[in-house]
Amino acid sequence: MLQHAFNRYIDSFRGFSREIWILTLMTFINRAGTMVLPFLSKYLKEDLHFSYSEISWILVCFGAGSMIGSWLGGKLSDKIGFYRIMIFSLFTSGIAFFILQFITSFTGLCISMFVIMVIADMFRPAMFVSLGAYAKKENRTRALTLVRLAINLGFAAGPAMGGLIIMNIGYKGLFWVDGATCILAILIFWLNVKEKKKSKFTDKEHPGEILTHSVFKDKPFWIFLGCCTITGILFFQLFTTIPLYHKEQFNLTEFQTGLLLMMNGLLIFFLEMPIVSYVERKHLNKVRIVIYGALFMAISLFLMLINTWAGILIIMMLFMTFGEMFAFPFSNSFAMSRAPKGHEGRYMAIFTMSYSLAHIASAKMGLEIIGYFNRKYEHIYGHNFGYEVNWAFMGFLGIVAVFLGVWVYNLTNKEPENHLGEAA
Structure with a gap:
């Protein structure tokens, strides 16, 4: 075995x-x-x-x-x-x-x-x-x-x-x-x-374009970018607000925070490739897997609302890691599959920009929420109330990403089969 x-x-x-x-x-x-x-x-x-x-x-x-x-x-x-x-x-x-x-x-x-x-x-x-x-x-x-x-x-x-x-x-x-x-x-x-001008692996059976020829008219792609931006915002909390919360709520050392992040890296190293191979072998719908990823990320942030037991940080990291493994590789794949021949760069540029935007928004939104609610309500609800508001906000944002993913799933399923690329 x-x-x-x-x-x-x-x-x-x-x-x-x-x-x-x-x-x-x-x-x-x-x-x-x-x-x-x-x-x-x-x-x-x-x-x-x-x-x-x-x-x-x-x-x-x-x-x-x-x-x-x-x-x-x-x-x-x-x-x-x-x-x-x-x-x-x-x-x-x-x-x-x-x-x-x-x-x-x-x-x-x-x-x-x-x-x-x-x-x-x-x-x-x-x-x-x-x-x-x-x-x-x-x-x-x-x-x-x-x-x-x-x-x-x-x-x-x-x-x-x-x-x-x-x-x-x-x-x-x-x-x-x-x-x-x-x-x-x-x-x-x-x-x-x-340098390779043209791929020898070009699909000769279906050499045609996808349904939309302009990235700006590709409605499923732009809705999907909204989903990607949100999953990026949730994920980047690992490097902005969460390490601060580890120290302030549970008094973890930098080493203990590092161990949690190392667990994330090791799980990805051992599990992500087998998961991707399984999905490709079974021809599972890529968008559906991304939806599961967004849901797992949302759950991981909601779990942070449990603030009396440090062990919840391990469970939260497990959900976030599986969410990352489900969402990110298949998001890349879906974005590439939408691009007509010769326009891959434009699509992948806009796709990567969504994560740059998420990186900026994640830190700014998270820290602003924490700072504002801590200042305003610390004397009523305690010094870490801002963190609780942030986890709830980020969790609900993850649910929005799930609904956006379902919307994309329904739209792409209505497209002709040879226009689905790797979405199906």
Whole structure:
């Protein structure tokens, strides 16, 4: 039984082209080297001594640059090709990280963070398009999942190494490592993967377009983006409000919070690929799986309302992790399946922008809700009342995402069969 499960797990990693494995390796190196961003707010506060207000504006510039970069990367991928965009984005952002350590003024950092994120996040939609070119049609969701595994492993390793670098060298060391790994990652890609103008895996049986030829007229896609944005807002609570709540409500240490996040990463590493393989093998509807993901995320936030037992944090993390595994890989797959030939970059740009927006909204909404209700009602309901309001609000937001997903499911089921792409 155990041997069979292990064999099935290994089989879920078979069938990928050499280019997909190189893309995965490149992504892991790049994400493991992403050390500046997790420690950015600490660097701005502890090393440069900015106020919370100044830090928030620098992070707003960061998010705005991310959104514009995502849009620009997708648009240019359609015009000049994903290959050139990927090389330009990683190489140039690597150089930019070297320079960033020498910029210490508030205005300079606002401008430089905006510019760096425009350049750096051009990479994301281009990378999604590259997966469409280098992976067989039936392997695309698994290829996306493989890259997500690399991202998760990289993010698990990066902050830990970053902490050691700060202790031994200081924050400046992060900029050198971050820049160097960007350049190393893209050199590995450039030396081992050749540019492909057209995928040899193009669907020859149904070469036609999907129902709508313009992304702005694709109603199911835009409703789906609403669902994706909400799931992103819920997920990013893990990195904004939830660590603060761990300390303030249950007095957890940073190490204990880190263990909970590590559990998330390990579960994804061992379970996400088998789940995706099962869904693809059984030809289950991708949108329906995303709906389950949104529901699990909503439940995880509602569980946070139980504030008298620390064990609820483990159960909450289990629901959030399964919600993430159900929602994110199949969201990528559905978004790519909506794109007509030659417009994949535009679709994936708008898709990745929805998560950039979620990143900004998650922190701003969550912290504003907590701050307002704590100030207003602390003397009546206790010092953590703002957190309870936030968990209830986020949970209901998750229910809205579920209804949006059901709406998309009904709309796509009415489309002609050959227009469903990977939705069905």
